[in-house]
Amino acid sequence: MLPRSQILLLASLILAGVVSAFSGNMDTYFLDVAMGVGISVVLASSLNLINGFTGQFSLGHAGFMAVGAYTSAMITTTLGPKFGWSQLGLQWVLFPASLLVGGLLSALAGLAVGAPSLRLKGDYLAIVTLGFGEIIKVVLQNVEAVGGARGLVAVPGHTNLFWTFGTAALTVYVVWALMNSTYGRGFLAVADDEVAAEAMGLNTTRYKIIAFAVGSFFAGIAGGLYAHLKGYLNPTGFDFNKSIEIVIMVILGGMGKHVGVIVAAVVLTAVQEPLRQLGDWRMILYALILILLMILRPQGLFVWPLWTKKTT
Amino acid sequence: MKNLTSPRRVFLAALAAAALVGCKPSENSAPAAGGGGDTSGDIIVGEFASLTGTEAAFGQSSHKGTQLAFEQVNAAGGALGRKFKHLVEDTQSKAGESATIARKFVSRDKVVAVLGEVASGRSLEAAPVCQQFGVPMISPSSTNPKVTEIGDFIFRVCFIDPFQGKLISEFATKTLKAKKVAILSDVSSAYSVGLAQYFRESFVASGGQIVIEQKYSNKDKDFKAQLTAIKAAGVDGILVPGYYNEVGLIVKQARELGVMVPMFGGDGWEAQELIQIAGGEALQNTYYSTHFSPANKAPEAQSFVDAFKARFNGETPDAMAALGYDSARALVEAIKKAGTTEGKKLKEELAAIDFVGATGRTKLDAKRDAAKPAVIITTEGGKFKFLQSIEP
Numbered sequence: 001m002l003p004r005s006q007i008l009l010l011a012s013l014i015l016a017g018v019v020s021a022f023s024g025n026m027d028t029y030f031l032d033v034a035m036g037v038g039i040s041v042v043l044a045s046s047l048n049l050i051n052g053f054t055g056q057f058s059l060g061h062a063g064f065m066a067v068g069a070y071t072s073a074m075i076t077t078t079l080g081p082k083f084g085w086s087q088l089g090l091q092w093v094l095f096p097a098s099l100l101v102g103g104l105l106s107a108l109a110g111l112a113v114g115a116p117s118l119r120l121k122g123d124y125l126a127i128v129t130l131g132f133g134e135i136i137k138v139v140l141q142n143v144e145a146v147g148g149a150r151g152l153v154a155v156p157g158h159t160n161l162f163w164t165f166g167t168a169a170l171t172v173y174v175v176w177a178l179m180n181s182t183y184g185r186g187f188l189a190v191a192d193d194e195v196a197a198e199a200m201g202l203n204t205t206r207y208k209i210i211a212f213a214v215g216s217f218f219a220g221i222a223g224g225l226y227a228h229l230k231g232y233l234n235p236t237g238f239d240f241n242k243s244i245e246i247v248i249m250v251i252l253g254g255m256g257k258h259v260g261v262i263v264a265a266v267v268l269t270a271v272q273e274p275l276r277q278l279g280d281w282r283m284i285l286y287a288l289i290l291i292l293l294m295i296l297r298p299q300g301l302f303v304w305p306l307w308t309k310k311t312t
Numbered sequence: 313m314k315n316l317t318s319p320r321r322v323f324l325a326a327l328a329a330a331a332l333v334g335c336k337p338s339e340n341s342a343p344a345a346g347g348g349g350d351t352s353g354d355i356i357v358g359e360f361a362s363l364t365g366t367e368a369a370f371g372q373s374s375h376k377g378t379q380l381a382f383e384q385v386n387a388a389g390g391a392l393g394r395k396f397k398h399l400v401e402d403t404q405s406k407a408g409e410s411a412t413i414a415r416k417f418v419s420r421d422k423v424v425a426v427l428g429e430v431a432s433g434r435s436l437e438a439a440p441v442c443q444q445f446g447v448p449m450i451s452p453s454s455t456n457p458k459v460t461e462i463g464d465f466i467f468r469v470c471f472i473d474p475f476q477g478k479l480i481s482e483f484a485t486k487t488l489k490a491k492k493v494a495i496l497s498d499v500s501s502a503y504s505v506g507l508a509q510y511f512r513e514s515f516v517a518s519g520g521q522i523v524i525e526q527k528y529s530n531k532d533k534d535f536k537a538q539l540t541a542i543k544a545a546g547v548d549g550i551l552v553p554g555y556y557n558e559v560g561l562i563v564k565q566a567r568e569l570g571v572m573v574p575m576f577g578g579d580g581w582e583a584q585e586l587i588q589i590a591g592g593e594a595l596q597n598t599y600y601s602t603h604f605s606p607a608n609k610a611p612e613a614q615s616f617v618d619a620f621k622a623r624f625n626g627e628t629p630d631a632m633a634a635l636g637y638d639s640a641r642a643l644v645e646a647i648k649k650a651g652t653t654e655g656k657k658l659k660e661e662l663a664a665i666d667f668v669g670a671t672g673r674t675k676l677d678a679k680r681d682a683a684k685p686a687v688i689i690t691t692e693g694g695k696f697k698f699l700q701s702i703e704p
Contacts, residue, residue, distance in 0.1 A: 027419035027420065028415045028418060028419045028441075028445070029412070029415040029416040029418070029419040029420050030419070031415075032411070032412050032415045032416075033412065036412070137500075138499070138500075138529065141499050141500050141529075142499055148499075148502075148505060149433075149498075149499055149500055149501055149502045149504070149505045150432070150433070150436070150456060150458060150502035150505065150506065151407075151433055151436060151437075151502060153436055153440075153458060153462070154440070154462075157440075157444075226408075229411075230408060230411045230437060231411065231437075231440045231441075232411065232436055232437040232440065234407040234433045234436075234437070234502075235500065236406075236407050236433070236500060236530070237406075237407030237408045241406075273416075276401060276416075280363065280364070280402070282402065283364060283404065
């Protein structure tokens with residue numbers, strides 16, 4: 001018999017596949033929002049590994065997302081037509097492969113940024129990752145081969161419900177499984193007290209780098225999904241604000257909480273759509289919701305017990 | 313092979329099976345039949361605009377134009393015996409919103425056509441969706457050539473950057489007699505990079521010299537480093553093909569540094585905010601090209617200016633408002649001619665459109681771009697002033 005977590009993962013993958021097979025009847029707006037939600041879950045869960053569980057403060061998640069997005073989009077737009085993948089019906093091989101390459105390159109970028117800077121603590125890492133995100137954006141704006149400031153056009157729309165929810169399920173599973181392994185104990189030890197962890201003989205830098213690389217890997221995959229969902233990439237879409245959006249999901253969900261972060265990612269992405277009817281009031285209300293949540297649930301959306309009596 | 317049924321192997325095998333099941337290409341729902349084939353009820357039109365965010369001044373202006381146009385048309389009885397219902401969504405000047413909005417318009421609101429956007433980057437994002445679902449999209453003022461290259465359902469009612477770059481270059485050489493020019497462009501904006509490139513090509517071809525090129529980024533506040541370098545290079549003109557926010561600061565800081573040479577740019581300058589940011593004095597000896605001037609004496613332009621002032625508390629319309637107005641007018645004309653709101657017919661009528669609007673005669677070429685006159689505006693005593701008109 002399989003462990004329960006793996007059964008859950010399999011069940012969600014199959015569910016994603018089945019739902020995806022019937023998605024032909026769903027309207028395109030609903031699909032767009034649903035896939036946006038899936039991508040947010042991937043982004044928030046992967047950042048949760050870095051910011052929540054391991055206690056590092058990264059502000060460059062959108063940068064890693066951009067690396068994955070541009071890599072996979074370049075692969076499908078250049079290799080796709082060249083070898084006639086679409087005529088052969090093989091885009092369903094090329095697309096996941098491109099996602100994987102995008103994720104790996106993003107993880108590599110994570111290593112390159114993390115290896116020197118994760119020796120630093122706290123605020124310094126935040127500044128380095130913030131800088132990294134901006135550098136990626138500016139580089140993309142200046143490389144004519146990927147469209148520069150005009151953006152990358154005509155990315156094929158390969159992303160569907162299966163890939164987004166499948167990736168989301170896999171991300172959640174990997175983060176969950178990691179946290180329940182010896183690595184997870186290491187991550188938590190680093191988050192709780194770095195000095196104590198080091199005194200116990202843990203190579204804290206190594207643990208931080210692993211968490212960072214895994215987190216960036218999934219951010220890269222999320223980027224690939226985003227690219228093939230929107231069909232158009234613009235460097236300004238991966239700016240500082242995008243990173244902050246993901247950080248907000250993690251903080252609202254409760255740093256280092258699996259379910260809370262997923263729910264926050266779903267809610268914060270989906271809630272923007274019904275708010276559209278409010279027109280100009282939309283962003284004011286969205287901000288108000290954030291403020292209220294921060295006042296009422298500073299420990300995160302789903303932290304048990306849900307309501308605690310104040311004992312002052 | 314003892315462990316053939318170990319949980320791990322079962323898991324991996326099942327994972328592979330699940331992936332295969334899910335891999336089946338589930339194509340996005342087949343394009344609806346051109347959307348909006350309804351023959352009763354209101355004619356629904358969706359507009360996406362940057363009502364908030366960095367380019368809010370443009371989006372608001374453009375939106376006022378479309379609003380006025382639909383109000384006028386509805387007051388005159390609408391088209392095909394039906395009224396227009398005008399939906400608006402805000403892109404927040406942000407990437408990633410436009411495609412979602414376009415999908416909402418197409419599938420939820422069942423619009424017959426989409427209007428938008430000012431910025432080329434966001435038009436490029438929504439255009440593939442409109443093309444895929446066969447819903448005509450008219451951009452009021454995206455000047456990057458790539459926009460209408462997306463497909464035959466994408467139109468625009470403004471001129472494109474190659475034309476604008478050429479006319480700015482002609483203005484610089486002929487009127488300003490500039491020979492050595494500096495370019496200070498916004499690397500984060502498709503519009504700015506494109507316009508700089510077309511200006512450069514045309515200016516160099518006509519014997520001019522680009523002495524120095526400097527760059528900045530959206531939302532930058534301090535341009536003294538670039539301007540000092542430009543000052544040291546000794547030029548007789550500076551091209552700043554950016555948006556009003558940064559342009560205002562650039563002009564102000566240039567004058568503070570004692571750079572008094574003429575500065576010029578494109579339609580991205582066009583906003584009252586420019587004067588507020590830079591101040592009237594700094595804007596002496598600056599010029600920009602744009603689509604429309606309220607000083608234009610053509611009857612269509614004057615009736616638009618009067619109607620706009622009456623509707624919006626005496627506010628003088630700018631080029632974005634005029635183009636927004638014309639984009640809506642173009643759509644209404646095409647619907648009247650087509651006699652239906654069906655996407656394919658509408659597309660054909662739009663391609664053949666020829667009418668005189670607020671910004672002059674609007675006629676589209678084979679690439680669905682408008683070839684129309686441009687005007688050069690300068691600033692005098694803290695007010696924009698019409699200088700000259702240039703025919704295509």
